[in-house]
Amino acid sequence: MNDDDVDDRFGAFTLDELSDYLDSGRDPVRDDIESDAAARAALVRLGELRAASSELLDADVRAADGADEGWIAGVLASIRTTAHAGRDIPVPDDDPSSTLVVTEGAIRGLVRALGDTLPGVLVRRTRFTGDLSVPGGPVDVEVAIVVDPAAPIRSRADELRTIVAAALAEHAPFEVRSLTVRVADLLAPGRNQ
Amino acid sequence: MTADTRALSRAATEAVLGVPGVRSVIPPGPRLAVLVRDVRSVLDLPRDGGAVLVDEQGEGLRVRVVIVVDAGTSAIGRAKAVRDVVVRRVEDVAGRRPTDVTVRVVEIV
Numbered sequence A: 001m002n003d004d005d006v007d008d009r010f011g012a013f014t015l016d017e018l019s020d021y022l023d024s025g026r027d028p029v030r031d032d033i034e035s036d037a038a039a040r041a042a043l044v045r046l047g048e049l050r051a052a053s054s055e056l057l058d059a060d061v062r063a064a065d066g067a068d069e070g071w072i073a074g075v076l077a078s079i080r081t082t083a084h085a086g087r088d089i090p091v092p093d094d095d096p097s098s099t100l101v102v103t104e105g106a107i108r109g110l111v112r113a114l115g116d117t118l119p120g121v122l123v124r125r126t127r128f129t130g131d132l133s134v135p136g137g138p139v140d141v142e143v144a145i146v147v148d149p150a151a152p153i154r155s156r157a158d159e160l161r162t163i164v165a166a167a168l169a170e171h172a173p174f175e176v177r178s179l180t181v182r183v184a185d186l187l188a189p190g191r192n193q
Numbered sequence B: 001m002t003a004d005t006r007a008l009s010r011a012a013t014e015a016v017l018g019v020p021g022v023r024s025v026i027p028p029g030p031r032l033a034v035l036v037r038d039v040r041s042v043l044d045l046p047r048d049g050g051a052v053l054v055d056e057q058g059e060g061l062r063v064r065v066v067i068v069v070d071a072g073t074s075a076i077g078r079a080k081a082v083r084d085v086v087v088r089r090v091e092d093v094a095g096r097r098p099t100d101v102t103v104r105v106v107e108i109v
Helices: A015-022 A037-051 A054-063 A069-084 A104-116 A153-171 B003-017 B032-037 B039-044 B075-094
Strands: A088-090 A098-104 A121-129 A137-146 A175-186 B022-026 B051-059 B060-069 B100-108
Touching: A015 A037, A015 B032, A037 A054, A037 A069, A037 B032, A037 B039, A054 A069, A054 B039, A069 A104, A069 B022, A069 B032, A069 B039, A069 B060, A069 B100, A088 A104, A098 A104, A104 A121, A104 A137, A104 A153, A104 B032, A104 B100, A121 A153, A121 A175, A137 A153, A153 A175, A153 B075, A153 B100, B003 B051, B003 B060, B003 B075, B032 B039, B060 B075, B075 B100
Parallel strands: A098 B100, A137 A175, B060 B100
Antiparallel strands: A088 A098, A121 A137, B022 B060, B051 B060
C-alpha cells in the first residue's frame, strides 16, 4: 500500500473538514462530527500530531536504531507541519517538471502571527473560499478575530486588514478577490490573549 | 558525478539552506491521512541523507523539498529560487537534471 491508497475519509468526514473543525476550536459544536466515533478518534489524533511532542514518538523512536537528535527533530517538524498544512496552493509557474506550492497552513500561520502583533487581537480562524487548486485563481479570504473590548475594535480590525492584505500580496499564490476581517467575538474581560 | 541519492540529498539540502530567506528544510514525510492512521510510518524517513528527499523513479530523479521561509521575503519567490538551485545542484552532482521537482512552503515565519 502506498500513500495514494490511503482513504482521506474518517467516518463520514474528510481530513479537510476535520482540520477546519479543529481550527475552529470545535466551536460551534458539530453534532454530526461529535457523534461519529471514527471522526472523533481522528480529531484526537490530529490534535496529537499538531502538538508533535517527543512523547508522540518516544517508544518507537527509542526502539529505532540510529535515531539521532537531529533526525528526531526533523521527524517532529515533519509531523507538525503536515498536521497544520491543509491544502496545497499551487504557485503559478511555467516549468512542467516542477510543482511549487505554498500550503494553506503556511498562510494561516502567517495571518495568525500578524494578529499577534496587534495588542488585544486574537485571530481565531482564516478561511479561504474559492478553487485553491487553480494556480493564481481568485480566492475570498475571511479572517475571524476576537478582540479585547478595551481596544479600539474598528481600528484594530482595519489595522489587521491592512497588514494581512500586504502579506497576502507578498506571499499568497492566489489572487485575493476579497478580504474580510470579521470581529467574531470579544475577549472575556480580564482574559489575556 | 554520483548516482548516490543520499549524497545528492545532502548536496541539495546544503544548496537549499544557502538560499536567502530559507529558514530551514524539513524532511518530507507521509501524507496526513497516513500519519493519522499510523504515526510510525514517519519512522521510514531516511536517516543518513539530508532533509531534501531525492529518489530514483522510473523516469529519472525525483526531488521533494519542504521549506520554512522568512516572512521578510516572498514565499513564492523563495519557492522558485529553491527549485532553481536544486535543479542546478543535482545536475552538477548527478550529471543529469531531475525530472520531477516539488517544493512546498509549509511555514512563513
